[in-house]
Amino acid sequence: xxxxxxxxxxxxxxxxxxxxxxxxxxxxxxxxxxxxxxxxxxxxxxxxxxxxxxxxxxxxxxxxxxxxxxxxxxxxxxxxxxxxxxxxxxxxxxxxxxxxxxxxxxxxxxxxxxxxxxxxxxxxxxxxxxxxxxxxxxxxxxxxxxxxxxxxxxxxx
Numbered sequence: 547x548x549x550x551x552x553x554x555x556x557x558x559x560x561x562x563x564x565x566x567x568x569x570x571x572x573x574x575x576x577x578x579x580x581x582x583x584x585x586x587x588x589x590x591x592x593x594x595x596x597x598x599x600x601x602x603x604x605x606x607x608x609x610x611x612x613x614x615x616x617x618x619x620x621x622x623x624x625x626x627x628x629x630x631x632x633x634x635x636x637x638x639x640x641x642x643x644x645x646x647x648x649x650x651x652x653x654x655x656x657x658x659x660x661x662x663x664x665x666x667x668x669x670x671x672x673x674x675x676x677x678x679x680x681x682x683x684x685x686x687x688x689x690x691x692x693x694x695x696x697x698x699x700x701x702x703x
Contacts, residue, residue, distance in 0.1 A: 565697070566697055567616070567620070567693065567694050567697040567698075569613065569616045569617065569620065572612050572616050572689075572690055572693060573609050573612045573613045573616070574609075575612075575689075576605075576608040576609050576611070576612030576613075576686045576689065576690065577605045577606070577608060577609035577612075578605070579608075580600065580604045580605045580608045580682060580685070581600050581601050581604070581605035582600075583600075584596060584597075584599065584600035584604050584605075585597050585600035585601060587600075588600055595670060595671065595674070598671070599671065599674055599678060603671070603674060603675060603678040603679065603682070604678050604681075604682050605682075607649065607678060607679050607682035607683055607686070608682045608683075608685065608686040609686075611645060611649070611682065611683045611686040611687055611690075612686045612689075612690045614645075615641065615645060615686070615687050615690045615691065616690050616694065619690070619691065619694045620694070625698060630695075630698050634692065634695050637691060637695065638687075638688055638691045638692060638695075641687050641691050642684050642687045642688055642691075645683045645684070645687045646680045646681075646683045646684040646687065647680075648683070649679040649680045649682070649683035649684075650676070650679065650680040652675075652679055653675040653676045653677075653678070653679035653680060654676060656672070656675050657672055657673060657675055657676055660672060
């Protein structure tokens with residue numbers, strides 16, 4: 547028997563109203579999700595430094611990036627035209643590359659500059675910034691951008 551598409555479930559999903567994009571909820575989720583996942587992984591594997599990083603650099607970076615990207619996308623309630631007309635994957639890709647690149651530069655700069663110019667010694671947590679910041683930024687940017695785009699409609703030309 548050939549497979550058929552279930553048109554009723556698709557029409558039901560299309561008729562359901564979208565949950566609005568509320569920035570504080572997105573920021574809270576961006577903090578809680580990586581904190582819980584990385585913290586649990588650190589606790590299960592016995593990596594105390596991962597448990598600490600989960601609640602500080604990993605979740606903190608995710609929350610800050612979610613706030614910044616969400617604020618930029620909302621643009622005061624009037625989104626930029628190109629952000630609503632650009633294909634979802636392209637918009638997400640451009641933002642992820644830009645934000646993760648900036649976070650990688652920040653992580654590299656902090657790892658090099660802080661021990662040289664402040665009394666903070668080189669430490670394992672400082673070396674983690676090179677990985678924690680760009681990975682957290684990329685994940686938060688992807689989720690917030692896709693979530694925001696799912697709540698917007700493209701303007702009619």
